Amino acid sequence: MTHAHLAALKGGLIVSCQAYPAEPMRHPETMTQIAEAAVRGGAVGIRAQGLDDIRLIHERVALPQIGLWKDGDDDVFITPTLEHALAVIAAGAEIVAIDGTRRARPDGLSLAETIDRIHEQTTALVMADVGSVADGIAAYAAGADCVGTTLCGYTGERTKTDGPDLEVLRILAAVLPIPVIAEGRVHTPTQASACIDSGAFAVVVGTAITHPTTITTWFAESVAR
Ligand SMILES: CC(=O)N[C@H](C=O)[C@@H](O)[C@H](O)[C@H](O)COP(=O)(O)O
Incomplete structure (x- = not known):
């Protein structure tokens, strides 16, 4: 049985x-406006x-939010x-995306311990961002509610493909009983469609x-001669 917030995402675009x-658009108001524009699309x-x-988007955008907090150089x-x-959940994310790889975590907890404690202490769902098939299988075993191919090509386990890592997506979607979300280098509508055809939730x-x-x-390079 899929939780309502996940069910609302089925077959759709996040x-x-x-x-x-330090980027020019790094401001909660700007990101919220971008999110509002995405809703219209x-x-x-x-x-x-x-x-x-996360806080401002939660206030202004009535869609399930996957929240994350990027921190550290590790x-x-x-x-x-x-x-x-x-903290991400307290800020309003219904789904928290966490590193879902098999690497050691800075607080010394295992992935399973982390997910257990999130489930014990909150009603939020956990999206495990993984970098390989082995990660995805381990994240499912650790109790993740869904997995994302987010880190494929960024952990050294997989080659960084030009587009999404459809191979990992296809395998995880076939073997896992939980939703597998395609994420990472989906750059065209055709690639997004291929993700759905490969089993992405x-x-x-x-x-x-x-x-x-x-x-x-992308455009500047394509016009350069
Ligand atoms: C690897 C990593 O840090 N990924 C991050 C995770 O949230 C973001 O920087 C990406 O933009 C996001 O995953 C979406 O992917 P893409 O921007 O390729 O459509």
């Missing part, structure tokens, strides 16, 4: 609204980073500890919708 440190959910952004930086996860698009600097480089 738009990741994130700006990176048909997004069924929003993914957002940082407590202030390998594990997506909502790296239980404390980060609880939902598709997250960030950069190609919400990161104008990167999109500008």
